[in-house]
Amino acid sequence: MRGLVTGGGGFLGRYIVEQLVARGDQVRVFSRQRYPELDNLGVESHTGDLQDTSAIAVACKGMDVVFHSAALPGIWGPWKLFHGVNTLGTHHVIEGCRRHGVGRLVFTSSPSVVYDGHDHLGADESLPYATNFLCHYPRSKALAEQAVLAANGVEGLATCALRPHLIWGPRDTQLIPRLIERAKRGQLRRVGDGRNLISMVYVENAARAHLQAADALSLTSPVAGQAYFINEPDPVNLWDWVNRLLGRAGLPPITKSISESAASAIGAVLEGIYSLLRIGAEPRMTRFLASQLSRSHWYRVEKAQRDFGFESLVSVEEGLRRLELSN
Numbered sequence: 001m002r003g004l005v006t007g008g009g010g011f012l013g014r015y016i017v018e019q020l021v022a023r024g025d026q027v028r029v030f031s032r033q034r035y036p037e038l039d040n041l042g043v044e045s046h047t048g049d050l051q052d053t054s055a056i057a058v059a060c061k062g063m064d065v066v067f068h069s070a071a072l073p074g075i076w077g078p079w080k081l082f083h084g085v086n087t088l089g090t091h092h093v094i095e096g097c098r099r100h101g102v103g104r105l106v107f108t109s110s111p112s113v114v115y116d117g118h119d120h121l122g123a124d125e126s127l128p129y130a131t132n133f134l135c136h137y138p139r140s141k142a143l144a145e146q147a148v149l150a151a152n153g154v155e156g157l158a159t160c161a162l163r164p165h166l167i168w169g170p171r172d173t174q175l176i177p178r179l180i181e182r183a184k185r186g187q188l189r190r191v192g193d194g195r196n197l198i199s200m201v202y203v204e205n206a207a208r209a210h211l212q213a214a215d216a217l218s219l220t221s222p223v224a225g226q227a228y229f230i231n232e233p234d235p236v237n238l239w240d241w242v243n244r245l246l247g248r249a250g251l252p253p254i255t256k257s258i259s260e261s262a263a264s265a266i267g268a269v270l271e272g273i274y275s276l277l278r279i280g281a282e283p284r285m286t287r288f289l290a291s292q293l294s295r296s297h298w299y300r301v302e303k304a305q306r307d308f309g310f311e312s313l314v315s316v317e318e319g320l321r322r323l324e325l326s327n
Contacts, residue, residue: 001025003214004063004102006050006093007070008043009035011174012108012167015207016067017043023211030059031070050089053096060096065104065214068093068148073174075135075289076274076282082136083143090144098155104217106210107148109161111199111229111299112138119296121197125227125303134288145227152225160213160223162206165231165299169203170322179242183251187284190257192294194239199231199298202319205312206230209304216308228304232312235298241316248323263290 003020007013008029014037020027021041028044029035038045048055050070060066072085090107097105114120114127115138129146133139145161152159168175182188201209209230217223243253258266267290270283304310314322 001214002028002062002064003067004028004030004059004065005067005069006030006056006059007068008045009033009038010069011172012164012203012206013067013069014038014171015203016069016210017041019204019207019211028059028063030056050092051084053092056089056092057096057099060093060102061100063100063102065106065217066093066097066102067106067108067210067214069108069210071108071141072137074137074282075286077136077280079136079140082140086137086140087143087147091147094147094151094157094159097157098151101156103156103158104214105148105151105157105159106214106217107145107159107161108210109145109148109163109227110138110141111163111165111297113142113145113163115292115297117291117295119196120298121296122298122300123229124300125229134291135286149225149227153219156219158217158219158221158224160217160225161227162209162213162230162304163227163299164201164206164209165229165297166198166200167203167206168200169319170324172203176245176323179245180249180251183246183249183254188242188254188256189263190239190254191263191290192257192260194237194257196238196294196296197235197298198238198241198296199229199235200241200316201231202312202314202316204314205232208313209308209310212308212310213304222307226303226307228307228310229299229301230304230310231299231301232316233301235296236316238293244320245323248320260290260294263294266290
């Protein structure tokens with residue numbers, strides 16, 4: 001199979017690339033810069049920006065499948081940037097697939113596209129898209145996902161969207177490093193009553209789901225035009241898991257807490273100040289972050305299990321063992 005991975009040098013993207021290479025597929029990556037470790041794998045690299053239609057189209061030429069995992073993450077920043085990269089960039093990927101007759105497109109979405117600020121307890125894909133977003137990232141991804149699914153069946157392109165929840169594991173540059181750094185500074189606080197359950201997915205399991213979905217995807221398969229939650233089948237207590245991570249890093253558990261309402265109020269104030277002063281750095285607290293840290297959000301994966309055989313091969317325990325954390 002000839003596969004293009006956008007964001008192939010990123011956290012999830014690199015694992016997708018490695019798994020494709022390991023099984024003998026021909027792999028091309030599209031990213032903003034070259035990565036020597038990918039060159040060493042024999043991967044063909046294209047550099048460019050998702051907002052450059054021509055660059056994306058060139059990268060799509062000759063491909064059988066595109067894994068669109070590149071995105072601008074984060075909970076703070078201007079709408080124009082999130083929309084340009086995540087939404088318009090995805091439209092450019094779709095156009096590139098159509099222009100060059102790519103048969104399959106697997107889009108990396110996010111459960112945040114349906115997150116409405118309320119507890120999600122064992123929710124499934126019947127959840128509607130949120131209508132009130134507390135930050136720009138989920139809104140931009142929701143628009144992108146809708147475009148991908150709407151493109152299914154048009155000009156011979158089969159599409160699907162995967163929603164991996166809280167991807168973690170070795171080489172993570174976002175979630176775990178931030179937790180460790182804030183813990184070292186004494187800045188971590190439990191938000192809420194500490195009983196909230198969440199879904200998460202180990203990065204190798206998330207990458208494998210992308211390959212499984214691509215292999216099952218065709219215009220006549222049940223995968224075509226569908227969105228899927230991707231996470232371990234069983235939820236975990238967020239704050240127990242955070243404390244286990246801290247313990248592996250030789251750090252003490254979180255002992256201080258703040259209520260959800262107080263954290264949300266602080267977030268609203270900080271958002272107002274940062275917006276007024278045009279501060280580009282991310283506030284320590286936002287309303288979206290307060291909600292995510294205090295609410296339960298876990299999802300069922302029966303649909304992915306049924307339609308393309310999704311299965312977690314690496315357990316949470318094994319994933320924690322593979323992490324190399326130090327104080």
